[in-house]
Amino acid sequence: MITSPSPAVSRPARTDLSALKFNQVTVIAVTVLAVLLTLPVFTLVLGAAMLVGAIAPDVSPMRAAYRLLGRPLGLKPEVVDEDPRAHQFAQGVGGTFLLASALFTFAGLSGVGAGLGLIVIALAALNLSKKICMGCLMYFQYRRLRYTVLKR
DSSP: OOOOOOOOOOOOOEEEHHHHHHHHHHHHHHHHHHHHTTOHHHHHHHHHHHHHHHHOGGGOHHHHHHHHHTTTTTOOOOEEEOOTHHHHHHHHHHHHHHHHHHHHHHTTOHHHHHHHHHHHHHHHHHHHHHOOOHHHHHHHHHHHHHHHHHHO
């Protein structure tokens, strides 16, 4: 008797909420320092690290920092069945804003650079305090729009 192989059981994607909190606190702290001290190199490095994490999560510098510092800081993994793609998209948006902030500041437009940095701080604080991820909402709206356009 020939039997067909059973379909592979797919596991839901998983997200570590503690890692997200660590990232948000890091983004807020580093960006506040960068804006207050007018140090665009901080936002440049942080923005680049965030973009690397958004594009290639397995080699994310933010993830490496969390793995190195999370436990000593008392953070315990809080893994949930949640697709991380929306958070990766949000991280990419934040990283892009921080890179733009650094470039504007280097170009002598420190007011624009500080404004972009403040937007990132405000949105990271909103996510940290109220669990409202604007980048995630953007991701879901993009997916919805893409579905609507492709459906035609």
